[in-house]
Amino acid sequence: MLLTRAANEVSTAFPGQPTFTPMSLFIATWLQVPPFGDPEVNTFQVVMASDGQRSFVLFLYDDIQGTNGGRALAGINGGDGVRSVTVPGSLSEAIMNITTTSNVGRPGVWMYRVDTDEPVFRLTHEQGVVTICDEVIIELVSGTLAFPTEITIEIDNVLNTLTFPSGSVPNTTLSFRPTLISNNRRLVALATVTPVGYINSAIVALFTNDSEPVLYCTSFVRGSSSTDGFVQVNLQNGPFRFLEQNYTSIFVNSNGDVSLSAAFTSFSPRVLPLASFNPPILAPFWSDSDAGDGGLVLYAETQDSMLLTQAANEVMTAFPNQPTFTPMSLFIATWLQVPPFNGPGVNTFQVVMASDGQRSFVIFVYDDIQWINGGSALAGINGGDGVRSVTVPGSLSLSIMNIMTTSNVGRPGVWMYRVDTPDIINPSEP
CATH class of the missing domain: 2.60.40 (Immunoglobulin-like)
Incomplete structure (x- = not known):
């Protein structure tokens, strides 16, 4: 009778299997067993069925009243450090509902085939x-x-x-x-x-998860891996026009910014605009980072058609009154899981520089912000003349930690500006 019952249960749960005729069952039952130090009792079984080739394990739950310390697990450990299965709800209060759950359509019954060497x-x-x-x-x-x-x-x-x-x-x-x-x-x-x-x-x-901003991804080159380091990059696909001037060299700095005309290695963010002896700076997240202690500073100049289309669409959505924008090239700098200097956490963000040879746009993209060093970080653009600049709200305060949820283009974690004109243009401006 028990062999027939096990055969029927297996055939119902695994309908694509050849007929299963078990030769023997091994059954272990815990009957009204109390947890240590508690008055409740639990009753459940494990049934091991085999026909000599195929083997199945059945867990049956009759009455579950308590777990010791609020923790219990149902599952199978393979013994090789790799293979295992865990019944949902294990190691949580949800395991108390195991008499009503199942993977075979019968409340209180869980079943697995265990003889196979499946990959x-x-x-x-x-x-x-x-x-x-x-x-x-x-x-x-x-x-x-x-x-x-x-x-x-x-x-x-x-x-x-x-x-x-x-x-x-x-x-x-x-x-x-x-x-x-x-x-x-x-x-x-x-x-x-x-x-x-x-x-x-x-x-x-x-x-x-559609709530996250789009990162621009391509084949990147690794930048400086030193604290306060930088890498100079000569543009191959035409200059980047910034405040009516053309620039052919970009400096990717490890402390969360890129600069034009000269490197900028300062790790201490300050109010913009900076004095005129400082270069033009595009700073998605200027703070004291430590690329030498983990994370990557990456950059790429690309004409990938998919990325060009992505940038064009984002610009035209943010600046709908512009003539059609068709960028020729993008320069992308990415700070990927970069830690602070002497602190926990990692940040991931980008600056994207898009140009069609005449018009230029800067896009800041924030994927994950976990730290500001010394309670201070700044996002913004320094014009390099001591006069023109733009600062993202929340900069130089703890509010900058919320930059993944803020935006000037209606997309959380994305900030964008037009920068080729005499002044830096915010999308909200005419």
């Missing part, structure tokens, strides 16, 4: 936050693939498909960069998908 895949970023600038690496952790296996990861309704070849063994890796499309944002949510041809395998899939 296990892993993403490098499954424990952290991935941005569209990151390379996503998928690794075959265990198992050998008997046939080519497709892995499909959906990002913002775009499918990214990779194929592991037949014969792939553990440590085989494939990689891709998430497709950059108009609605792409930082990748924050997690879900599971199943590789083609396998039943029990799962990898982490990534989806997007």
